[in-house]
Amino acid sequence: MRAVITVIGTDKIGIIAGVSTILADASVNILDITQTTMQELFTMIMLVDISNANVSFEQLSSRLSEKGDDMGLKIRIQHEDIFKSMHEI
Amino acid sequence: MINSREVLETINMISNENLDIRTITLGISLRDCCNPDVKLLSQKVYEKITGVGRDLVKIGEEIERDFGIPIINKRISVTPISLIAESCQGDITQVAIAMDKAASELGINFIGGFGALVHKGYTKGDRRLIDSIPEVLVRTGQVCAFVNVATTKAGINMDAVTHLGGVIKGTAELTAENNSVGCAKLVVFANAPEDNPFMAGAFHGIGEPECVINVGVSGPGVIHSALKKLSPEADFSQVAELIKKTAFKITRMGQLVASEASRRLGIPFGVVDLSLAPTPIIGDSVARILEEMGLEKCGTHGTTAALALLNDAVKKGGVMASSHVGGLSGAFIPVSEDAGMIDAVKCGALSLDKLEAMTCVCSVGLDMIPIPGDTSEHTISAIIADEVAIGVVNNKTTAVRIIPVIGKTAGQQVEFGGLLGGGVIMPVNKYSSTVFAKRGGRIPAPIHSLRN
Numbered sequence: 226m227r228a229v230i231t232v233i234g235t236d237k238i239g240i241i242a243g244v245s246t247i248l249a250d251a252s253v254n255i256l257d258i259t260q261t262t263m264q265e266l267f268t269m270i271m272l273v274d275i276s277n278a279n280v281s282f283e284q285l286s287s288r289l290s291e292k293g294d295d296m297g298l299k300i301r302i303q304h305e306d307i308f309k310s311m312h313e314i
Numbered sequence: 315m316i317n318s319r320e321v322l323e324t325i326n327m328i329s330n331e332n333l334d335i336r337t338i339t340l341g342i343s344l345r346d347c348c349n350p351d352v353k354l355l356s357q358k359v360y361e362k363i364t365g366v367g368r369d370l371v372k373i374g375e376e377i378e379r380d381f382g383i384p385i386i387n388k389r390i391s392v393t394p395i396s397l398i399a400e401s402c403q404g405d406i407t408q409v410a411i412a413m414d415k416a417a418s419e420l421g422i423n424f425i426g427g428f429g430a431l432v433h434k435g436y437t438k439g440d441r442r443l444i445d446s447i448p449e450v451l452v453r454t455g456q457v458c459a460f461v462n463v464a465t466t467k468a469g470i471n472m473d474a475v476t477h478l479g480g481v482i483k484g485t486a487e488l489t490a491e492n493n494s495v496g497c498a499k500l501v502v503f504a505n506a507p508e509d510n511p512f513m514a515g516a517f518h519g520i521g522e523p524e525c526v527i528n529v530g531v532s533g534p535g536v537i538h539s540a541l542k543k544l545s546p547e548a549d550f551s552q553v554a555e556l557i558k559k560t561a562f563k564i565t566r567m568g569q570l571v572a573s574e575a576s577r578r579l580g581i582p583f584g585v586v587d588l589s590l591a592p593t594p595i596i597g598d599s600v601a602r603i604l605e606e607m608g609l610e611k612c613g614t615h616g617t618t619a620a621l622a623l624l625n626d627a628v629k630k631g632g633v634m635a636s637s638h639v640g641g642l643s644g645a646f647i648p649v650s651e652d653a654g655m656i657d658a659v660k661c662g663a664l665s666l667d668k669l670e671a672m673t674c675v676c677s678v679g680l681d682m683i684p685i686p687g688d689t690s691e692h693t694i695s696a697i698i699a700d701e702v703a704i705g706v707v708n709n710k711t712t713a714v715r716i717i718p719v720i721g722k723t724a725g726q727q728v729e730f731g732g733l734l735g736g737g738v739i740m741p742v743n744k745y746s747s748t749v750f751a752k753r754g755g756r757i758p759a760p761i762h763s764l765r766n
Contacts, residue, residue, distance in 0.1 A: 257316050
């Protein structure tokens with residue numbers, strides 16, 4: 226099962242490292258990363274495979290969101306289907 | 315693999331434009347609960363609802379978490395209680411109390427279906443149920459009541475319309491301490507849909523399966539934001555196109571959540587209701603969409619046309635996004651629940667008469683309108699008669715949910731709290747409709763109901 230992680234906020238050192246560490250610890254594989262700055266807002270979007278994750282989706286979500294709080298960023302994880310269903314016919 | 319623009323658009327809709335799923339409503343048939351003993355009937359109703367609905371809230375929260383989309387309400391609708399309590403002689407309020415207890419047990423915020431279908435006439439049970447509504451709405455917290463008094467096929471049951479004027483007034487008086495808020499849980503319908511997921515008028519119709527999942531989407535804020543980006547020179551074809559595209563995206567969320575809820579609960583999917591449902595929070599208003607089309611205030615000349623375009627474009631965009639569409643499916647204009655409508659009433663731009671005109675082109679009707687507490691029951695009946703006539707003649711659903719706020723007069727402020735909002739008491743016409751309202755009988759079905 227695949228999910229999309231989005232990181233939105235002010236750019237700073239260690240964002241990718243912080244998120245990747247959480248994912249590696251949870252045995253979540255990163256499939257794709259894109260990074261842009263839109264209207265002075267840093268946004269990073271990751272497509273990940275959570276099929277072999279060793280924690281529940283809920284735990285992963287709260288770990289990421291706590292990391293976001295620490296770094297002053299908004300980090301979300303959502304099932305890929307919400308984006309596919311809205312934008313693909 | 316990732317389209318950043320699309321991902322960010324979805325996230326922006328949810329976090330900044332109040333996109334949400336307004337309700338997952340689980341419809342449950344109670345037809346197997348009938349029993350002549352009211353205690354046994356109530357017990358069976360409680361057990362059936364808590365049994366079938368056991369996982370509704372848990373699964374709803376799981377879906378919210380997994381997809382990152384808020385699901386504001388998880389609710390239940392049941393078979394009209396008049397049908398299952400017809401052969402039972404005891405105190406019918408006990409059934410409503412059992413429903414209320416089940417709703418609290420499950421953690422849902424409303425349960426709909428305490429109602430009757432009397433568009434052509436009453437049975438003894440129907441009359442008993444309707445008489446009990448004021449007491450039920452006082453003694454329960456989560457139970458919602460409805461009465462269908464008219465259909466295009468049957469015409470208007472004016473005896474019921476007269477009766478309901480008194481029931482609404484009675485409910486207002488019994489809940490006078492809380493701004494007569496009991497009336498917010500009572501809807502009087504023409505052409506009531508059997509699969510509507512929205513409260514207070516939801517019930518599980520007699521043509522429905524054993525149980526079913528219906529979903530109501532929302533998203534006035536998303537459409538408003540999209541229109542804001544459109545140039546003021548854009549013509550109405552462009553406005554309609556933009557609303558269609560946006561409604562498509564919103565509805566896809568509803569379809570996704572409905573399919574997931576259905577799969578995870580093991581309960582068949584019924585319909586997605588394509589309604590734009592506002593809330594009192596800023597940025598979630600239908601009135602603001604109409605104003606964005608170029609009206610200084612909602613309620614001014616042009617409002618009905620703007621609403622007609624909006625309502626049609628939402629349906630056209632939504633219908634392709636969902637495999638089954640039903641319920642009310644149209645923009646809602648509940649006055650006290652829409653910040654823009656409240657403002658429009660306050661500044662005198664929006665009147666009751668204009669709202670009545672607006673209900674000709676959208677769902678659902680005169681909704682959440684506080685009126686003076688000294689409005690006579692006959693005037694209320696006449697307001698209902700006008701509104702259901704629009705539904706009957708135009709072959710659409712219309713409804714009345716008005717609140718005569720005891721002790722308040724036109725122009726005074728009132729607060730109902732939460733999603734029910736608040737606003738200013740709207741004046742009603744001061745001339746009497748008493749002789750009209752007391753006439754009774756049936757207004758015949760219109761000629762175009764004879765379609766066979």
